[in-house]
Amino acid sequence: MTDTAFSPPRRRPLILIACMLAMFMAAIEVTIIATAMPTIIASLGGFSYFGWVFSVYLLTQAISVPIYGRLADLWGRKSVLFTGISLFLLGSVLCGFAHGMVWLVLFRAIQGLGAGAIMPLTSTIVADIYSPRERAGIQGWLSSVWGVAAIVGPLTGAWLVQHFHWAAVFWVNVPIGIVAMLMLARWLPAHPTAARERLNLTGSGWLAICISALLIALLQGEMLGYWLLAFLLLALVAGYFLQRHERRAANPLFPLAIWRNKVIIAGNMGNIILGASMMGISAFLPTWIQGINNGSPLQAGSALAMMSIGWPLASTLSGHLMLRTSYRFTAQLGALLLVAGSAMLLLLHAQSPIWQAGLSAFVVGTGMGMTSTTFLISVQNSADYQIRGICTASIMFSRLLGSALGTALMGAVLNWNLMHRLPDSHEPVQLLMSDERHTLSSDSLAHLVSEIARSLHWVFVAALLIAFTSLWVARRMPKARPD
Template sequence: MTETAELNTEHRHWILIGCMLAMFMAAIEVTIVATAMPTIIADLGGFSQFGWVFSIYLLTQAVSVPLYGRLADMWGRKRLLFIGVSLFLLGSILCGFAHSMAWLILFRAFQGLGAGAIMPLTSTIVADVYSPRERANVQGWLSSVWGVAAIIGPLSGAWLVQHFSWSVIFWVNVPIGAIAMLLLARFLPSREQNQATTLNLTGSCWLMICVTALLVALLQAEVLGFWLVPFLLLAVIAAWRLKQHEQRADAPLFPLEIWRSRLIVAGNIGNLIIGASMMGISAFLPTWIQGITGGTPLQAGSALAMMSIGWPLASTLSGRLMLITSYRFTAQLGALLLIAGSALLLLLRSDSSIVQAGFTAFVIGTGMGMTSTTFLVSVQNHAHYDIRGICTASIMFSRMIGSAIGTALLGAVLNLNLSLRLPQADDPMQKIMSPESRQALSEATLHDWTGQIASSLHWVFVVSLLIALLTLWVAWIMPRQRPEVE
């Protein structure tokens, strides 16, 4: 690998802006929709289905990410990104016209299919137009998009719903996506691909079956009951068939170079761990603040937003740190910060302040930002142009799967503890989270329940800490090299 970028262009800053706009459009969609969901449910009904509004978006996105990554290596980044943005915008427009929860879920699936291209391909395009030395800093700029989206999303969503129809929260994507496509159409050069132009359809089908079955099993574990086992069994069988097919395929979805590279495998394992560890704070810190300390949703959101602030700051810092130290040192420092932040979760008490919770979230965010950026940049610098798309997609795919696994694992830990500690209580978590139900409980019952739930959540944080400890092992695998010597 040389110091030069594969696509030489004098307008890299416009390409970067276009990629950041496209990524912002997909990033803000998660937080802005979450804010508007109460209003949407009041209008469309279907409360029992509202979880699928988020699950279907994650599902279709996760299924399509590796496919887009491989197709981008075969057919070109520009073409596939435009297809993805177009699907995302089509889904956004249709979501605004949904007249029932079922139609909204269907249109959210289109959004997820588009987001599956946006996330990996914007990062891959930026890696193509910047040299290995520059990528470390530029990936920090891309990470900052998530921090901005996490802050702007809830605020803008609340304002739009208050002053306009909830449909507007989907339609605001259209001008952002249009500007991004115009910039990239004007300034991003196309590059002819020399590889075969046929997609490995059999491998793609097995991959989709495997990922779909796995994610449905993990995301809907409580609802499925006994049917969880058939879904997991289907995922295992599909994974085994995919492995067999990939070993014989002329154009495998995941080229053999990926599995032969210790660094690329380590980067994927690292992001799998980060995704799982992230759910320990994303899903359960707000639960602690609202359920144990009796805080408001605004206080919970404010504390969690500190993670989104710490992530891009650390990501930018890690880019500079890699240039003067090494991949390994930067990843190890990030792993130690992640472990320290996860340990701070265990210090939370019923009288802990929002400041303490926010500081804990910030430390965890810095650890995640530093490790994830180091893993991504090291893989992109190590991968040849012809497989960089699938390598970048595999990193993001691993993080999504890790998040789903973390949600299921930590949720199971919480439910197991609650069933052991409060066997006679009927949905105690829901009752202490609701202000009305909380006030209806007697003082003795409330004190007992909050104590038992706090102990249960501490076990969730213990498991989250154990998961975070694994990042230190992955960081040790990173090479003692700086980006400029790739």
């Protein structure tokens, strides 16, 4: 496809900085809140809503990402992004004033609705103002935002709740968002659009129902019990009606050109795989370090941070590598690193040093950074300006969906193994990571550690199998270089 975007604006570096600030604001949100949650729970109570503080943010973000992407193509990037940032800042301010966990969950939902615009549209705007060859290197800068946020977020959250009221972890984003909006208002030109087309509201409704039902089933499966089947059925029915409506709609949410482009399809498949594979590290490596290695939360966080360091480094490298080799070579190299890092997790044992876990996370992070950047650049370079917003949004949505699928799948693998290996033990992982661990006899503790370690190894096996599928997707990337 040809690139029909407007001529690049003169102040591109300033626009890039503004986009990075907006992306940083949304990226740091999850990590900064995680550190502050114990203090928030102590103040507001309502521990039963703990998981929903994170789940509802992911849910509303996932629902809104493809809708914002399509709106950006129809109405222009600038106005839609400003709407998203405004919603995010409104939710942030309201979260700080929450007087109970129910209100906090509600305001987090508003934050998520705003974040659904920020993540895809900042990346789309950067793709609009840089040429296909330049995008490969520039996307490394955007990836570095995630690495910095993952490291700075927990430290900032801990410092803020120690010296200020916990509301500060939400309000710290407000000045960042305002500065980003002022910079974009000053230097980002509004691309002239054709007649203002209407959003496909029927398709958007079916999409929202389908995604909501599916993510609730995946994220809250254990709590739902038999209601899980009802939510899965609802997701299936809504998905059927969405597909049926899209085929007949004059202005579909997902234009037909997307489904005819093999590169765009492969890029989305790759991001589903990356999202699922990433959960083998993010969700379960800290459990291994604290439960099996008896490490501290700081050691677990430090090991996990290695993935966030490897990701932006590899993302930056992949931009240069693509220009010298091809999309396919770079994606295959990243997939091999992802497989290697996942395989290294299987070498962990109860006496493994923490640095070994950190090294595994670093290799996985390099694989993630190299493949994700390649998939994104190949999709953006294959899309016309008129559909680049929805194509970029689909990449972000695919990764969110993959993360939810990976969490559900690997959680099921862990629970199934624990049920068969420790049938008489209630919440064995919780027992191993609590102070009750020290009350166990040496034989009981050794048995518990051994069985949980075997169960976690099967989780890592699942992550490895998922990582292997990225090799297949990488072969679907073009042999050409960005031009």
